[in-house]
Amino acid sequence: MRVKPSKLEGSVKAIPSKSFAHRALICAAISDGVSQIIFDKTSDDIDATINCLRTLGAKIEKFESGVRVKGISKLDNIPIVDSKESGSTFRFLLPLASTIYGQVIFIGEGRLPNRPIKDLMDVMKHRGVEFDSECLPFKTNGLLSPGxxxxxxxxxxxxxxxxxxAALNLNGSSEVIVNTNLESKSYVDITVEVMRAFGADIIEKGNSFLVNESKLKARSYNVEGDWSNSSFLLVAGAFGKVSVNGLNKESSQGDKQILKILEDFGAEVVISDEVIVASRDRNPIDVDLKDIPDMLPILSILAASVDGGVSRFYNASRLRLKESDRIKSTADLITSLGGKVEERDDELLIYGTNGLAGGIVDSHNDHRIVMAAAIASTISENDIVIKNSKAINKSYPTFFDDFADLGGKI
Incomplete structure (x- = not known):
């Protein structure tokens, strides 16, 4: 895909949060009765969760503004759970499926078979589940026990x-204890928030979560707007003027930190019924990525736009285990467009070059690299060609529609 230089201006509606949608769908699938999960746009990852829940015995039918979910009814066959490339789907459903079925086959695509899973498997082995392989594809044997x-x-x-x-679907009470620092804690906060919305009894104390036996109740659940994907368009506002509506200002989503980062960068940020970001100043930024790892690709565009100075992004080691090695793929993104970076083991330094020249970007099949490359056109002198732009379907299939509505030139 070829993207021409342009400034973005206008207003768009945030797409539904992938993080909230995954969790609401799963809670609905282990609830009694029929739930309605309201979200007007989907993605490959959300569809992967829907299809996997169907495989496990949930009945899910789509309607105009979302899906209806009838709780899982155990099937007679051994389920083959295909998470496609969705790490969330795989890691959420691996333990849960093992509370329902004594044997499950798990498969996946892309980099998913190479992404970390060992620690979770080891915990499950201690609670009664065996695996015929240490990485995807594999077959489980045994049921998880409470404890x-x-x-x-x-x-x-x-x-x-x-x-x-999984603990929510076991008999009796179970406790989940995190024995290291909990990174990206906001995502666990979202999990607890959605579980409680469906009636779960969870007591959180520090890094310990006591899950008491609960009977989840079907309900209607509205999925809030997605801060993570909206951040790409909000960053574009720092070079023009963009407003995004449909975002929850009190959200548990960690990526709402984009607002403070944009203020530190020097953009004008106005929060009302909409979130409005407009061009003002451009300053180097220092960002700890421990709790917001998905932000690196789009923040790299902010950093490259500055006239001089160096921006630093640190505590980023986990980014090497994403859909791509996201430290390297972000470094490649900036250098391929004429910028200057310094890549280290767990951090990335990006030099302010007062914009980018343009060029050809390899997306590394990473949806966030595709979107960041498109937004880079707002600070580029020449066209940007993005290889494998279809990777956006993982999280934001309508991204280029919204991009064009704001004045992006494709």
Whole structure:
């Protein structure tokens, strides 16, 4: 895809939060009765969760503004759960499925078979589940038992969320204890928030989560707007003027930190019924990515736009385990467009070059690299060609529609 230089101006509606949608769908699938999950746009990852829940025995039908979900009814066959490329789907449903079925086959695509899962598997082995392989594809054998689960929190917060879903579906009480620093804690906060909305009894104390036996109740649930994907368009506002509506200002989503980062950068930020970002100043930024790892690609565009100075993004080691090695793919993004970076083990330094020249970007099949490359056109002298732009379907299939509505030139 070829994107021409342009400034973005106008207003768009935030797409539904992928993080909230995954969790609401899963809670609905282990609730009694029929729930309505309201979200007007989907993505490959959300569809992966829907299809996997169907495989496990949930009945899910789509309607104009969302889906209706009838709780899981155990099937006679051994389910084959295909998470596609969705790490959330895989890590959430691996423990949960093992509370329902004594044997499950898990498969996946892209980089998913190479992404970390060992710590979660080890915990499950201690609670009654065996695996015929240490990486995807594999078959499980055995059912999880209730009790005490200890898991690291410095590799993926999705391990913790997956165990919380499983604990909710076990008889009696279970405790999930995080025995390291819990990174990306906001994602676990979202898990707990959605579970409680469906009636879960969870007591949180520090890094311990006591999940008491609960009977979840079907309900209608509205999925809030997505701060993570909206951040790409909000950053474009820092070079023009963009407003995004449909965002929850009190959201648990960690990526709402984009507002403070944009203020530190020097953009004008106005929060009312909409979130409005407009061009003003451009300053180097220092950002700790420990709790907002998905932000690096789009923040790199802010950093490259500055006239001089160096921006630093640190505590980023987990980014090497994403859909791409996201430290390297972000570094490649900036250098391929004429910028200057310094890549280190767990951080990235980006030099302010007062914009970018343009060029050809390899997306590395990473949806966030595609969107960041498109937004880079707002600070580029020449066209940007993005290889494998279809990777956006993972999280934001209508991104280029919204981009064009704001004045982006494709």
């Amino acid at each position: 005490r689960y200890e898991i690291s929190g410095d590799v993926s917060s999705q391990y913790v969320s997956g165990l919380l879903f």
